[in-house]
Amino acid sequence: MADARPAATPVSADAENAPALGELLAEMTRARHWSTRLFNLQRQGRIGTTAPIDGEEAAVVGSAAAMDPAVDWAVPQYREPVGLGRFGEAVLRHTILYHSGHPDAGRYPAGVHVFPTQISIAAQIPHAVGLAWGMRLRRQPGVVLCYFGDGASSEGDFYEAANLAGVVRAPVILFCINNGWAISTPVRGQTAADSFAGKAAAAGIAGERVDGNDVVAVLEATAAARRRAAAGEGPTLIEAVTYRMGPHTTADDPTRYVPPDELELWRARDPIARLRRRLEEEGGWDDARQRALEEDADRRFDAALAAADATPLRTDCFIDSAYAQPTPELERQRRILGDAEAR
């Protein structure tokens, strides 16, 4: 952190312990920077498909900033992890491992309260509700922050989990990132509902819509939801209205379906540029800080990449990771694998 020297402007009374604005800008900048580096690694053929975060940094960083990584949990889909640095230095390394196709990607170190990347849309939402409910049953203090997209809101898992959260009053925040698109399907093709936040009514839980490109608004809404959840007042569905400024993934060609003028409109609302402008106006940010931040981000990425590259890979590790103990059949299969490798 030292290098980046974040501006110290306090964010909000609502979010105690929340990072200062400069730190939010730093985290958002890093998220985009790292996402871009991942994108480039994919283009170089060094890693597999990635899902750029561009445009959604305020939604992810702002919500994470409201949480206490020591007791709270983040349950992501797949686009957010690069913005979850607040939950631990290890998150970036594991995100690189994930996109590299390394089997240890989801093996977060103890104390990093992040669920492994979820590829099955919305399947993580019941997990998050169960985790939050269980933490309350175990008299643990934390709150669970669960991310998912506008598209994910169409899955039965979203609704079933939200409804259950309402019934058991689980201390969970269902954080819907409405980025306008589910691959090529726009929001109006996803639902006829007025808003995603409005879907909270179906679960009898609190629902709130927030400008997802305003990091402070996101942070405040999440902090308020967290306070309610922690106080036993039940779950909240937050819809962060934002925009996917890049392709769905490195495999996507959004020019086939994204209206250019709509994209331009949202580029003008870029959450990072917006916050940076504000800080610059307030005198809390300048080019030097920006350069230092970017250099720091690069150094961290390089370090994480080196650590990821150095992560050992046993070719038979899948034999050991399906069950706590391999079954006798799996031990037999380990020998088949050994024979094959020997050839």
Next chain:
Amino acid sequence: MADARPAATPVSADAENAPALGELLAEMTRARHWSTRLFNLQRQGRIGTTAPIDGEEAAVVGSAAAMDPAVDWAVPQYREPVGLGRFGEAVLRHTILYHSGHPDAGRYPAGVHVFPTQISIAAQIPHAVGLAWGMRLRRQPGVVLCYFGDGASSEGDFYEAANLAGVVRAPVILFCINNGWAISTPVRGQTAADSFAGKAAAAGIAGERVDGNDVVAVLEATAAARRRAAAGEGPTLIEAVTYRMGPHTTADDPTRYVPPDELELWRARDPIARLRRRLEEEGGWDDARQRALEEDADRRFDAALAAADATPLRTDCFIDSAYAQPTPELERQRRILGDAEAR
């Protein structure tokens, strides 16, 4: 019908072609009568589990009365068919076949627009939406009336289907019979939502709550929803608030969980008694009519039961009904079956 001589009080301007009040009373009375006869057959060991309709007659009969059986479809769960006489004389016979465990139960004669009884809770809702959507694509005039319970509303299938209905503006009526219970689980254990009708917001469709024990109110709400659907104005979720006055099924002991005072309260609101009182006050009903109606109901049930009992049963029919043509393997299996029967 001749025997029952229904009172001719017109029901509502909203529901053209709707039956007169006396006919509604007759249909409701038959539904309960037939449900009771099924219950007794189960108690005699002649048929399997049944799910009594007691208390829900106005919801089922009133909604069905708004439909045009020549072009519309009914897609039931399992409790409603006994009240769907409007869709054809055959429905009762097939309901008896169903509870008898006869393989032809779901083989409705052509022109009877009723889906087979659905045991998997909420699984019929996407079917109903698809059917309604397809009818519009095929430029057919009908509307689909889909029944399900308060419990069913917790399934992902309900929500996914409702959301899809909103997106494609399917001419469907999602008719939620809130009878207070899903087996032993009361509504407050099912959802924290204020109402089931309110769940329509999550799908962006019209939602309406209606007194499910007031047959006219049910009929009017359904007729209005039908008119909107037919006019291309999209689907409606109707919640009919009523009460399950009997056990969940013949296998259930509701005294273990139904509060007696609550049951008493609802018994006092019995939809059949209520309508009968009204008609008697208006001079459109008397004991003679009632007797004639009950005798007619019995005769019809006896006839349907005789027809059901006379329905042929081939012991290898399951070989023929899995696919349009049995696979070669199934033909081989038919021989195994033959050998076993020969022993």
Next chain:
Amino acid sequence: MPVMTMLEAIRHTLHEEMARDERVMVLGQDVATLGGVFRATEGLRDRFGAERVVDMPLAEAAIVGASLGLAWSGMVPVAEIQFLGFTQQAFHQVAGQLARIRARTGGDRGCAATIRAPFGGGVRAPELHSDSLEAQFAQCPGLKIVAPASAADARGLLASAIRDPDPVLYLEPLRGYRAVKDEVPEGDHTVPLGQAREVRHGDDCVIIAWSAMVHTCLRAAAEVEAATGASVGVLDLRSLVPLDVESIVAAAVRTGRVVVAQEAPPTAGFASEVVTVVQENAFYSLEAPVARVSGFDTPYPPGMLEEHWVPDSHRVAAAVRRTLEARA
């Protein structure tokens, strides 16, 4: 040792496990106030409280999916799905999530959840209540599957399933709930997952089965032995995943003649896996093709037809006799 029905053994075990470990909780439709539609969870709510015995909304995917999260919080969820047919609503959570979460964490964190569900025919239940769907779950690596046939094993396997660090699908035979009664060891009785049990010794032929079919096979073995004098054994797999390949192969090698009996449809049923294991490992000992007795390649039929559909002891016995008569 007390004699119990399978249902009593299950209920007893749930009581014992909840008393043993306060992290164990029971969740499902109608499990608390009603004590389950078969009363398997009766008395639990009164004894252990509404926090640990929970009536769930009617949403199987949420029941199973929440169990994963509960497990990660440190609870030990025992979820009941009212009938195995309705685990299909949760299939993506069982197969795609619970079974895979350990692999997804590089082996680090599993999901110590148990999913109980009754299944199988013979009680004229409505559609989707009777189908034997175990094979649909047998190809979900990461999941374990047990299917006891006796009250003693119901007790021992349920205790093991609950204590197992991986997700276990625990299958209860509908028609065995009250009909099957036997002596259940007192005290803390567990049966390790992955061990078959020789229920009846036989030297000329062995019938392999699991769950309710074990009893059908015992009758068939007795019928054949009475009629022909041949010595026919019955091996109860008890556990489908992990599978006790060693006991299966030993029995096949010893007898040279094997019949595998299941209630499920033949195509891609679990019996095919057992047949494959036998012929892979005991090919040179086989004196006859391994016979498979199954239902039919159709959905489980409505009540009026079920006796024609479910393999009975005569069909099993006929397969045993054909197998005994086959030339070596």
Next chain:
Amino acid sequence: MPVMTMLEAIRHTLHEEMARDERVMVLGQDVATLGGVFRATEGLRDRFGAERVVDMPLAEAAIVGASLGLAWSGMVPVAEIQFLGFTQQAFHQVAGQLARIRARTGGDRGCAATIRAPFGGGVRAPELHSDSLEAQFAQCPGLKIVAPASAADARGLLASAIRDPDPVLYLEPLRGYRAVKDEVPEGDHTVPLGQAREVRHGDDCVIIAWSAMVHTCLRAAAEVEAATGASVGVLDLRSLVPLDVESIVAAAVRTGRVVVAQEAPPTAGFASEVVTVVQENAFYSLEAPVARVSGFDTPYPPGMLEEHWVPDSHRVAAAVRRTLEARA
């Protein structure tokens, strides 16, 4: 005859079938505007309109469940599920509803829907995109399952699937989409469901496979033949349900030595069904145990490990050689 990739053949067939029958419609995630994430449905929306080519909300159970209703309205739905792994979200609709609706109506009314989904490994896709889950669906009586390995069969089987009065799960090999290219008959080409195809004749041993594994097996057969001179055939099942038992048994009887190769995990994979069918019907012709080559009893691994997991031609060849060397 024009040469096409499998992807082109599928796209071509969709165009042809939609042109042939105006009741045919295509629905799924991203199938309309985008033309599918693999472009399998490209051009359909522009040609046939937004009513018949529909981008669906992200809800697999609704896509599949609505297809049943659409079919009952007289439409002929061809649903795309973006990856086979996500059919699990719709499993209750596939297995519990579409597959059973005909039996539920006493044989009267089926569901003429086709469900297309890509599957299989080799392209380093993320989790749940590569698993071979065909066996999870093989025990869903009422459902048919096809898995073409060539562009010509992709064309012919898709046309048959769409015209079939019963629901068909149509499996497309991810790694074959662009890599597999062959001549596709012009005009109205159909391949009947339930007929295997001899892709390579062999007298000493036959390898049985389906979908992408057919190509692995062809390489293995050539390797073994080159190394040993043995004549090794390959039988492409093409259709898993219904299964061409006759061709399987004929090949087994002729060669006496059979290897079944699948990409799926071994336990309860579809290969076990094939092994069972062989030993049930050709036991006395077998000169060696039927060998099974499979993935492992684990979830399909992350990209870095997939080459170790997916059976390659060397693993298949090794099994063939063991089978050829086994004493009779």
